[in-house]
Amino acid sequence: MQLTNLNWPAIQGLSKETPVVFPVAALEQHGHHLPLFTDSLLLGEIIRRTSERLGGRVLFAPLLWLGNSDHHLDFHGTLSAPPRAYLDVLAGMMENFIQHGFRRLVFVNGHGGNEVPGRQALFEVRQRHRERHDLLLLFATYWQLGARPWETEPDLQQRQMAHACEWETSMILRLAPQLVVGDLGKLEAVPTGSVFEPAARGWTTRDRTVPGHIGDPRTATAEKGEALFHAFTNDVVALLERVISWDGKAWNP
Ligand SMILES: [Zn+2]
Numbered sequence: 711m712q713l714t715n716l717n718w719p720a721i722q723g724l725s726k727e728t729p730v731v732f733p734v735a736a737l738e739q740h741g742h743h744l745p746l747f748t749d750s751l752l753l754g755e756i757i758r759r760t761s762e763r764l765g766g767r768v769l770f771a772p773l774l775w776l777g778n779s780d781h782h783l784d785f786h787g788t789l790s791a792p793p794r795a796y797l798d799v800l801a802g803m804m805e806n807f808i809q810h811g812f813r814r815l816v817f818v819n820g821h822g823g824n825e826v827p828g829r830q831a832l833f834e835v836r837q838r839h840r841e842r843h844d845l846l847l848l849f850a851t852y853w854q855l856g857a858r859p860w861e862t863e864p865d866l867q868q869r870q871m872a873h874a875c876e877w878e879t880s881m882i883l884r885l886a887p888q889l890v891v892g893d894l895g896k897l898e899a900v901p902t903g904s905v906f907e908p909a910a911r912g913w914t915t916r917d918r919t920v921p922g923h924i925g926d927p928r929t930a931t932a933e934k935g936e937a938l939f940h941a942f943t944n945d946v947v948a949l950l951e952r953v954i955s956w957d958g959k960a961w962n963p
Pocket residue numbers: 740748749821873874878
């Protein structure tokens with residue numbers, strides 16, 4: 711079900727156990743070869759495939775394309791919500807649907823920079839409603855749900871998501887190849903490593919890359935992109951099936 715296509719009495723009439731999904735992504739630079747809307751295009755496709763498989767059992771809000779992307783602002787075209795404003799927007803969307811009686815609220819995320827504010831928003835809303843024990847508030851980043859896409863597509867070189875990398879470039883080649891610019895073979899590989907792990911280090915994207923991408927887009931193909939979409943969609947569907955079958959109160963379902 712798409713929130714944008716329904717009227718308010720229809721929403722009022724839904725079971726309040728219906729999971730509500732808020733897709734959140736970004737509009738930010740993705741190197742010389744991918745469009746600024748990459749994260750939103752990719753998550754939109756995963757949500758489209760997911761909603762086809764779940765039919766009327768889940769309510770999908772429209773994708774929020776403005777994300778937390780201040781770390782990319784050295785690169786032209788990036789649009790970023792101020793981080794504290796973004797946190798309040800995410801919390802506010804949860805509060806809206808809690809006010810409407812819904813209990814199962816799930817952010818499905820397609821941009822790394824949204825993770826910290828997303829988790830903080832869950833934390834704050836949960837504490838604000840601390841007397842409630844019937845709320846399920848979740849934040850899930852689609853590539854962090856356990857997928858091991860290289861097991862079905864052994865040609866994949868990367869083992870984790872990077873930025874405008876083999877994985878993202880492959881998915882854009884599958885979804886919108888006309889938006890991939892230039893000769894991928896002329897790009898360079900940009901390593902993802904951090905010498906201060908396991909400490910978390912504050913960073914800007916310019917600290918890590920000159921062209922804007924991180925990872926190796928040279929080996930991207932549309933076939934790999936289809937395998938990635940398939941694996942990630944399976945994970946999002948499986949998560950939402952768990953949300954649907956949750957009994958409404960258990961901490962350990
Ligand atoms: Zn991206």
